[in-house]
Amino acid sequence: xxxxxxxxxxxxxxxxxxxxxxxxxxxxxxxxxxxxxxxxxxxxxxxxxxxxxxxxxxxxxxxxxxxxxxxxxxxxxxxxxxxxxxxxxxxxxxxxxxxxxxxxxxxxxxxxxxxxxxxxxxxxxxxxxxxxxxxxxxxxxxxxxxxxxxxxxxxxxxxxxxxxxxxxxxxxxxxxxxxxxxxxxxxxxxxxxxxxxxxxxxxxxxxxxxxxxxxxxxxxxxxxxxxxxxxxxxxxxxxxxxxxxxxxxxxxxxxxxxxxxxxxxxxxxxxxxxxxxxxxxxxxxxxxxxxxxxxxxxxxxxxxxxxxxxxxxxxxxxxxxxxxxxxxxxxxxxxxxxxxxxxxxxxxxxxxxxxx
Ligand code: PEP
Ligand code: MN
Numbered sequence: 001x002x003x004x005x006x007x008x009x010x011x012x013x014x015x016x017x018x019x020x021x022x023x024x025x026x027x028x029x030x031x032x033x034x035x036x037x038x039x040x041x042x043x044x045x046x047x048x049x050x051x052x053x054x055x056x057x058x059x060x061x062x063x064x065x066x067x068x069x070x071x072x073x074x075x076x077x078x079x080x081x082x083x084x085x086x087x088x089x090x091x092x093x094x095x096x097x098x099x100x101x102x103x104x105x106x107x108x109x110x111x112x113x114x115x116x117x118x119x120x121x122x123x124x125x126x127x128x129x130x131x132x133x134x135x136x137x138x139x140x141x142x143x144x145x146x147x148x149x150x151x152x153x154x155x156x157x158x159x160x161x162x163x164x165x166x167x168x169x170x171x172x173x174x175x176x177x178x179x180x181x182x183x184x185x186x187x188x189x190x191x192x193x194x195x196x197x198x199x200x201x202x203x204x205x206x207x208x209x210x211x212x213x214x215x216x217x218x219x220x221x222x223x224x225x226x227x228x229x230x231x232x233x234x235x236x237x238x239x240x241x242x243x244x245x246x247x248x249x250x251x252x253x254x255x256x257x258x259x260x261x262x263x264x265x266x267x268x269x270x271x272x273x274x275x276x277x278x279x280x281x282x283x284x285x286x287x288x289x290x291x292x293x294x295x296x297x298x299x300x301x302x303x304x305x306x307x308x309x310x311x312x313x314x315x316x317x318x319x320x321x322x323x324x325x326x327x328x329x330x331x332x333x334x335x336x337x338x339x340x341x342x343x344x345x346x347x348x349x350x351x352x353x354x355x356x
Contacts, residue, residue, distance in 0.1 A: 015039045016079075017226060029228045032244070033246060034074040040076070078096055079098035079128070081105075082100070101115060102130055103199070106140060117150055128158045141188070158192035161176065164176075194219060195221070197211045197222060207224070207241065215255050216256060218271065226243050227242070294346035298349060314343065
C-alpha cells in the first residue's frame with residue numbers, strides 16, 4: 001500500500017463510525033462503506049475526548065487493529081483522531097495514514113505543540129486539523145503553523161470545518177459560521193478544506209443540506225460519520241447514518257469545479273459572490289434578532305407607559321456605533337444610513353405594539 005497523498009483526489013470522501021466500538025461494528029460498517037467504492041478514507045475514533053467523564057471515552061489501541069484489518073482488506077487509508085504524544089506514537093505504530101486533531105484539542109496550544117513535535121520532519125503522515133470549538137481563527141491557524149514549524153510539509157496538512165459551539169439557540173449542534181472559513185482560507189489558500197457535516201448538524205435531517213452547501217462553497221471533501229446501527233452508537237448516535245444512507249448522501253451531492261471553463265476570473269468572482277450571499281444571510285438573521293429585541297422593549301414600554309422615542313438613547317447609539325466602526329473601512333455616512341434604517345424600523349414596530 002503506497003503513501004496516502006492528500007490532494008490526489010478531489011473531492012475526498014472520508015467516512016466511518018464516530019467511534020470504533022466492537023470489532024464487528026467497525027468491520028461491518030467500514031466494509032459496507034468500502035464496498036460501495038464511493039469512499040476514499042476510512043475514519044474511526046479510538047480515543048474520544050468527551051465533555052463529561054463517564055461517557056464512552058474510546059476503545060483504545062485495539063480499535064487500531066480492527067482499522068488495520070480493514071486497511072489490509074480494502075486497501076483504503078485509515079484516519080484516526082489523536083490528542084497527545086501517546087496517541088500519535090500508537091497510531092504510527094499501527095500504520096495509520098491520516099491523523100486528525102479534534103476540535104477540543106485544537107483549542108490547546110500545548111497539546112498541539114506536543115503532537116507537532118512528535119511529527120517532527122515526518123514526511124509521510126497526513127494531518128487534518130479541525131477548527132477549534134470556539135470561532136477563533138488565530139487558534140486554528142496557530143495549530144497549523146505549529147505543524148509547519150516542526151517540518152510537517154504543508155501539502156500534507158488539511159483543514160476540517162466541523163462548526164463552532166454556540167451558546168445561543170441554533171438548529172445546528174455546532175453552527176457552521178461559514179464566514180470564519182473564508183478567513184481561514186485566506187491564510188492557507190492552497191490547503192484542502194474538508195467539511196464535517198456530522199458534527200455541524202448533530203442530527204440526520206440536516207446533513208445533506210450542509211454537505212451540499214460545502215460543495216457549493218468549493219470545499220474539497222466531506223467527512224461523514226456512519227454506523228451499522230446508528231441509534232445504538234456509543235457516541236454521537238443522533239448524527240450517524242447507516243452506510244447505505246451515507247452512500248446515498250454522497251451520491252446526491254453535486255460537486256462544483258474550482259474553475260469555470262475559463263479563467264481564474266470566473267472562479268474568483270464566484271467565490272466572492274458566495275461569500276457575499278452567506279454574509280447577507282447572516283446579516284439578516286442578525287437583523288431579525290435585533291427586531292425581536294426591539295419588540296420586547298416595545299412591550300415593556302407599553303406596560304410602563306413610557307414613550308418610544310428617547311433622543312438621548314438614539315444619540316448614544318449613534319455615538320457608540322460611529323466610534324466602534326472607526327477603522328473598519330466604513331464611511332460615517334454609510335454607518336448613519338444603516339443605523340437610521342434599523343432604528344426607524346424598530347420605532348415603527350414599537351409603535352404598532354404600543355397602539356395595539
Ligand atoms: C469526531 O470526529 O468524532 C470528533 C470528536 O469530532 P470533533 O473534534 O469535531 O468534536
Ligand atoms: Mn463524533
